Amino acid sequence: MPNSASSAMQAEQAAKAQTQEKNRSYEAFKAVFAYAKPHRLTFIGIFFCALLGISADLLQPYLVKIAIDDHLAGGKTDFGFIAIIAGVYLGISIVSFIFTYLQNNLLQYAGQSIVARIRNDLFEHISKLSMSYFDKVHRGSLVTNVSSDTETISQFFTQVLLSLIRDGMTLILIIVFMFRLDPALAWYCLIALPVIGLVAFLFRRYLREAYQVTRSRLSRLIGFVAENLSGMGLIQAFRQEEEQTRRFNENNQSYWQGMMREVRANVLFNRTFDILGNVALVLVVWLGGMAVFHNQIEVGVLYAFTSYIRQFFQPINQITMQWNTFQSTIVSMDRIWKIFSTKPAVKEPEQASRRNLQLDTVQGKVDFNDISFGYSLSKPVIPHLDLHLASGEMVGIVGTTGAGKSTLISLLNRFYDVNNGSIEIDGTDIRDIPQHQLHRLVGLIQQEPYLFSGSVLDNVRLFQSDISREKVVDACRFVGAHDMIMRMPKGYDTPLYERGSGLSAGERQLISFARIMVFKPKILILDEATANLDSQTEQLVQNALQTVSRGRTTLVIAHRLSTVMHADRILVMKNGRAVEEGTHQELLKMHGYYEQLYNHARAEC
Secondary structure (H helix, E strand, O other): OHHHHHHHHHHHHHHHHHHHHHHHHHHHHHHHHHHHHHHHHHHHHHHHHHHHHHHHHHHHHHHHHHHHHHHOOOOOOOOOHHHHHHHHHHHHHHHHHHHHHHHHHHHHHHHHHHHHHHHHHHHHHHHHOOOHHHOOOOOOHHHHHHHHHHHHHHHHHHHHHHHHHHHHHHHHHHHHHHHHHHHHHHHHHHHHHHHHHHHHHHHHHHHHHHHHHHHHHHHHHHHHHHHHOOOHHHHHHHHHHHHHHHHHHHHHHHHHHHHHHHHHHHHHHHHHHHHHHOOOOOOHHHHHHHHHHOOOOOOOHHHHHHHHHHHHHHHHHHHHHHHHHHHHHHHHHHHHHHHHHHOOOOOOOOOOOOOOOOOOOOOOOOEEEEEEOOOOOOOOOOOEEEEOOOOOOOOEEEOOOOOOOOHHHHOOOOOOOEEEEEEEEEOHHHHHHHHHHHHHHHEOOOOOOOOOOOHHHHHHHOOOOOHHHHHHHHHHHHOOOHHHHHOOHHHHEEEHHHHHHHOHHHHHHHHHHHHHHHOEEEEEEEEEEOOOOHHHHHHHHHHHHHOOOOOOEEEOOOOOOHHHHOOEEEEEOOEEEEEEEEHHHHHHHOOHHHHHHHHHHHHHO
């Protein structure tokens, strides 16, 4: 009985999961076609172009049938009639070419426009998701979603949809022409349709599973490559090339196996239809030949029928050949709409509670009111913290790795929301401040400042062209970065590459300080900003720090205690709690945890 109950429960869960998958697929298709609505007039034009082009194509065998039965079979030798038929044949060939050309161009325009909009919306949506989402989702998967999955949807519009319109219409018109020629022979040909439906049904699930496996393995492969390229310096430093190559080969082999399974399924699927087409052709030739032999139909009718039966299976084969792309599209749509259906954990404030703060009037007072936070509710990183910063005060935060220092900064930036308590700026809960305003109020300089591909000028003003060149130059002079920039080949127009490769850690930090001066936040956060600098460069950055922090509420997370020794106040954190607080001298007199950190730092020096 327990086993029966367990099996029934598993079956119920499987059925529920399958239903959810179907619902998600339906929602994905519904959402994709919502993107197609603005192009409905274009699709109407595509339909009529296809109708005219296909009709012109299918009239050609009928013209030959007329020439054979009404002229050649009767022994007529009038060259003028043949010339007219030839001219009409040439004319409808040109008509077919023109409308097929228009149809393909219109479809490409509509399809590429739809996918470009999906890609834009997807990137915008990803950029608005909370940091907790990126903690759980691999970057390689997101790269695949934005690039490969959207390209698959593009192929749906430019290949699958084209095939459905063109080949579906061709199939319908061929059936009309065949019944116009000989209804009995046409009914024999239609016997193949139920067989085709059965084959498609049997292959459907197997093909879908094969495509899902292939896409998943491709995503893992791309993620592995991205991860290794980012950590190439570490790989070479520890001589991990062979081990990483071995792991890449495993991922690559897994993807190859999945792809070969997909190819085998595809080939078997398509060749099955080839066999059906050849069987149908043999049937038509045999039945039609017997009918001609008994004078039941004319030779031209048999010729036209033979041409149509060849064309009859061609659109079916084209449609089934798109089955691969169609299945891949379903998988890609599911993956993309799974992202679209993910809502940010950190939400914008409701209109009723929304507070708009004016940047010029903000004083910069910060209050952490009895907050607690954990990345998972069962494991709090900060079980309890009460901290208050006066406007313009510089507070240093020290502690060992895992003490909760960086988490505190993430909460102030509202990358995450606190589980309990509140964080306020000038008495306003940051959950009531629109995020774009909050991020203008709070400036962050990280241990590894991120520089984008672009010029030095654009990296300082973050590609906001409304910020003048003069303002950028003044900011760089203010933090001591101007001379360093002017030594570059093109000065402020010197192109920087990914992550600022080619610049030293100190040079990257100075550029990040210049950003702060350009955007002028009221609250400044430095997260281990001098951790990777040598002593000479650290002194340069320290001077810049003194400059940019003047008149601003400043939180300095420091590994080196020398960075915070001159702070107005130092907060010592341990296991997510503030265990000591005071100036440098006051903390040393306590002979507590801070003194241990200080003595340990001196011993390392």
